[in-house]
Amino acid sequence: RKEVEQDPGPFNVPEGATVAFNCTYSNSASQSFFWYRQDCRKEPKLLMSVYSSGNEDGRFTAQLNRASQYISLLIRDSKLSDSATYLCVVSRMDSSYKLIFGSGTRLLVRP
Protein backbone atom coordinates (compact mmCIF):
# COMPACT_ATOMS: atom_id res chain seq x y z
CA ARG A 1 0.00 0.00 0.00
CA LYS A 2 1.34 3.45 -0.93
CA GLU A 3 1.94 5.93 1.88
CA VAL A 4 -0.15 8.60 0.11
CA GLU A 5 -3.23 7.47 -1.81
CA GLN A 6 -5.20 9.49 -4.35
CA ASP A 7 -7.93 8.77 -6.87
CA PRO A 8 -6.11 8.98 -10.23
CA GLY A 9 -9.17 10.37 -12.06
CA PRO A 10 -9.40 11.85 -14.58
CA PHE A 11 -12.00 14.29 -13.35
CA ASN A 12 -13.62 15.82 -16.44
CA VAL A 13 -15.62 18.94 -15.52
CA PRO A 14 -17.08 21.94 -17.36
CA GLU A 15 -15.73 25.44 -16.86
CA GLY A 16 -17.23 27.03 -13.78
CA ALA A 17 -17.74 23.75 -11.94
CA THR A 18 -16.63 23.03 -8.40
CA VAL A 19 -14.45 19.96 -8.03
CA ALA A 20 -13.00 18.26 -4.95
CA PHE A 21 -10.01 15.95 -4.62
CA ASN A 22 -9.28 13.73 -1.65
CA CYS A 23 -6.17 12.08 -0.39
CA THR A 24 -5.33 9.79 2.51
CA TYR A 25 -1.96 9.19 4.14
CA SER A 26 -0.94 6.22 6.22
CA ASN A 27 1.95 7.47 8.37
CA SER A 28 0.74 9.29 11.47
CA ALA A 29 4.22 10.83 11.82
CA SER A 30 3.50 13.04 8.81
CA GLN A 31 3.73 16.66 9.91
CA SER A 32 3.53 18.87 6.84
CA PHE A 33 1.01 18.66 4.04
CA PHE A 34 0.86 20.20 0.59
CA TRP A 35 -0.89 20.21 -2.74
CA TYR A 36 1.39 20.46 -5.77
CA ARG A 37 0.30 21.06 -9.33
CA GLN A 38 2.04 19.39 -12.27
CA ASP A 39 1.38 20.29 -15.89
CA CYS A 40 2.08 17.73 -18.61
CA ARG A 41 5.84 17.10 -19.00
CA LYS A 42 6.66 19.86 -16.49
CA GLU A 43 8.01 19.87 -12.97
CA PRO A 44 5.74 19.91 -9.89
CA LYS A 45 5.03 23.33 -8.42
CA LEU A 46 3.71 24.11 -4.98
CA LEU A 47 0.03 25.08 -5.11
CA MET A 48 -0.56 25.48 -1.40
CA SER A 49 0.36 24.20 2.02
CA VAL A 50 -2.41 22.59 4.07
CA TYR A 51 -3.05 23.47 7.70
CA SER A 52 -5.25 21.83 10.32
CA SER A 53 -7.42 24.93 10.51
CA GLY A 54 -8.02 24.79 6.76
CA ASN A 55 -6.81 27.44 4.39
CA GLU A 56 -8.00 29.24 1.31
CA ASP A 57 -6.17 30.87 -1.58
CA GLY A 58 -8.55 32.47 -4.02
CA ARG A 59 -10.62 29.72 -5.65
CA PHE A 60 -8.67 26.97 -3.87
CA THR A 61 -9.49 25.63 -0.39
CA ALA A 62 -7.48 22.94 1.38
CA GLN A 63 -8.50 20.98 4.46
CA LEU A 64 -6.64 18.57 6.73
CA ASN A 65 -8.18 16.05 9.10
CA ARG A 66 -5.35 14.61 11.22
CA ALA A 67 -7.60 12.17 13.06
CA SER A 68 -8.74 10.57 9.81
CA GLN A 69 -5.39 11.19 8.04
CA TYR A 70 -7.27 12.81 5.20
CA ILE A 71 -6.48 15.85 3.04
CA SER A 72 -8.77 17.58 0.56
CA LEU A 73 -8.57 20.24 -2.13
CA LEU A 74 -11.61 22.13 -3.40
CA ILE A 75 -11.46 24.17 -6.60
CA ARG A 76 -14.33 26.56 -7.20
CA ASP A 77 -15.28 28.17 -10.53
CA SER A 78 -12.91 25.91 -12.52
CA LYS A 79 -10.93 27.52 -15.35
CA LEU A 80 -9.53 25.84 -18.45
CA SER A 81 -6.09 26.70 -17.07
CA ASP A 82 -6.75 24.54 -14.00
CA SER A 83 -6.34 21.43 -16.17
CA ALA A 84 -3.35 19.61 -14.69
CA THR A 85 -2.41 16.80 -12.32
CA TYR A 86 -2.77 17.60 -8.64
CA LEU A 87 -0.33 15.84 -6.34
CA CYS A 88 -1.03 15.30 -2.66
CA VAL A 89 2.22 15.51 -0.69
CA VAL A 90 3.23 14.88 2.92
CA SER A 91 6.48 15.35 4.76
CA ARG A 92 7.79 14.13 8.09
CA MET A 93 9.84 16.43 10.26
CA ASP A 94 12.85 14.14 10.17
CA SER A 95 16.36 15.17 9.18
CA SER A 96 15.63 15.56 5.48
CA TYR A 97 12.03 16.84 5.17
CA LYS A 98 11.79 14.74 2.05
CA LEU A 99 8.48 14.98 0.23
CA ILE A 100 6.29 11.90 -0.17
CA PHE A 101 3.99 12.20 -3.15
CA GLY A 102 0.75 10.55 -4.10
CA SER A 103 0.34 9.40 -7.69
CA GLY A 104 -1.73 12.43 -8.54
CA THR A 105 -5.28 13.20 -9.64
CA ARG A 106 -5.75 14.39 -13.20
CA LEU A 107 -8.20 17.24 -13.81
CA LEU A 108 -9.55 18.15 -17.24
CA VAL A 109 -11.65 21.31 -17.47
CA ARG A 110 -13.63 21.52 -20.70
CA PRO A 111 -15.17 24.63 -22.32
Place this chain on the structure above:
Amino acid sequence: GAGVSQTPSNKVTEKGKYVELRCDPISGHTALYWYRQSLGQGPEFLIYFQGTGAADDSGLPNDRFFAVRPEGSVSTLKIQRTERGDSAVYLCASSPGTSYEQYFGPGTRLTVT
Protein backbone atom coordinates in the same frame (compact mmCIF):
# COMPACT_ATOMS: atom_id res chain seq x y z
CA GLY B 1 16.33 34.98 -10.56
CA ALA B 2 17.49 31.72 -12.07
CA GLY B 3 15.70 28.60 -10.99
CA VAL B 4 16.97 25.05 -10.65
CA SER B 5 18.50 23.83 -13.90
CA GLN B 6 19.14 20.26 -14.98
CA THR B 7 21.15 18.85 -17.84
CA PRO B 8 20.67 17.13 -20.13
CA SER B 9 16.93 17.58 -20.60
CA ASN B 10 16.76 14.23 -22.38
CA LYS B 11 19.13 11.30 -22.35
CA VAL B 12 18.81 8.09 -24.33
CA THR B 13 21.25 5.33 -23.46
CA GLU B 14 21.66 1.64 -24.06
CA LYS B 15 21.17 -0.96 -21.37
CA GLY B 16 24.37 -1.50 -19.45
CA LYS B 17 25.82 1.96 -20.05
CA TYR B 18 26.81 4.56 -17.44
CA VAL B 19 25.04 7.94 -17.23
CA GLU B 20 25.50 11.15 -15.30
CA LEU B 21 22.72 13.65 -14.66
CA ARG B 22 23.53 17.16 -13.48
CA CYS B 23 21.64 19.55 -11.22
CA ASP B 24 22.40 23.25 -10.67
CA PRO B 25 20.42 24.42 -7.64
CA ILE B 26 19.28 27.94 -6.91
CA SER B 27 22.26 29.97 -5.70
CA GLY B 28 22.60 29.88 -1.93
CA HIS B 29 20.29 26.91 -1.41
CA THR B 30 21.97 24.50 0.97
CA ALA B 31 19.47 21.65 0.70
CA LEU B 32 19.34 19.60 -2.51
CA TYR B 33 17.08 16.65 -3.30
CA TRP B 34 16.88 14.10 -6.10
CA TYR B 35 13.57 12.43 -6.96
CA ARG B 36 12.56 9.99 -9.68
CA GLN B 37 9.17 10.05 -11.42
CA SER B 38 7.95 7.09 -13.43
CA LEU B 39 5.05 7.40 -15.85
CA GLY B 40 1.73 7.80 -14.08
CA GLN B 41 3.33 8.05 -10.64
CA GLY B 42 4.29 10.85 -8.31
CA PRO B 43 7.96 11.67 -7.73
CA GLU B 44 9.81 9.31 -5.37
CA PHE B 45 12.62 10.48 -3.12
CA LEU B 46 16.12 9.25 -3.89
CA ILE B 47 18.67 11.26 -1.90
CA TYR B 48 19.08 14.48 0.10
CA PHE B 49 22.18 16.64 0.51
CA GLN B 50 22.74 19.26 3.17
CA GLY B 51 25.80 21.11 1.95
CA THR B 52 28.32 18.64 0.59
CA GLY B 53 27.20 15.57 2.49
CA ALA B 54 24.50 13.06 1.62
CA ALA B 55 22.43 13.29 4.77
CA ASP B 56 19.77 10.81 3.64
CA ASP B 57 20.28 8.32 0.81
CA SER B 58 17.54 5.94 1.89
CA GLY B 59 15.66 6.28 -1.41
CA LEU B 60 18.45 5.07 -3.69
CA PRO B 61 17.11 1.80 -5.14
CA ASN B 62 20.42 -0.09 -5.22
CA ASP B 63 24.16 0.36 -5.38
CA ARG B 64 24.11 1.20 -9.08
CA PHE B 65 22.93 4.66 -8.07
CA PHE B 66 25.27 7.21 -6.55
CA ALA B 67 25.20 10.99 -6.17
CA VAL B 68 27.75 13.63 -5.24
CA ARG B 69 27.78 17.31 -4.40
CA PRO B 70 31.50 18.01 -3.88
CA GLU B 71 31.37 21.80 -3.40
CA GLY B 72 27.93 22.11 -1.89
CA SER B 73 26.36 23.50 -5.04
CA VAL B 74 26.11 21.44 -8.26
CA SER B 75 25.13 17.81 -7.82
CA THR B 76 25.58 14.85 -10.14
CA LEU B 77 23.47 11.69 -10.04
CA LYS B 78 25.37 8.72 -11.44
CA ILE B 79 23.80 5.48 -12.62
CA GLN B 80 25.98 2.49 -13.48
CA ARG B 81 24.98 -0.48 -15.66
CA THR B 82 21.66 1.11 -16.58
CA GLU B 83 18.59 -1.10 -16.86
CA ARG B 84 15.35 -0.49 -18.78
CA GLY B 85 13.58 -0.08 -15.44
CA ASP B 86 15.70 3.01 -14.75
CA SER B 87 13.78 4.86 -17.47
CA ALA B 88 12.03 7.79 -15.77
CA VAL B 89 12.19 11.53 -15.25
CA TYR B 90 14.84 12.45 -12.70
CA LEU B 91 13.94 15.61 -10.83
CA CYS B 92 16.19 17.77 -8.71
CA ALA B 93 14.91 20.22 -6.10
CA SER B 94 16.63 22.73 -3.87
CA SER B 95 15.61 24.79 -0.87
CA PRO B 96 17.21 27.34 1.47
CA GLY B 97 16.92 24.79 4.28
CA THR B 98 15.03 21.66 5.17
CA SER B 99 11.84 23.29 6.41
CA TYR B 100 11.42 25.55 3.41
CA GLU B 101 9.65 25.11 0.09
CA GLN B 102 11.46 22.88 -2.38
CA TYR B 103 11.86 24.31 -5.88
CA PHE B 104 12.00 21.74 -8.65
CA GLY B 105 14.04 21.76 -11.81
CA PRO B 106 12.56 20.74 -15.18
CA GLY B 107 13.96 17.23 -14.89
CA THR B 108 16.03 14.91 -17.06
CA ARG B 109 14.06 12.36 -19.04
CA LEU B 110 16.16 9.18 -19.11
CA THR B 111 15.32 6.43 -21.57
CA VAL B 112 17.22 3.16 -21.42
CA THR B 113 16.84 1.07 -24.57
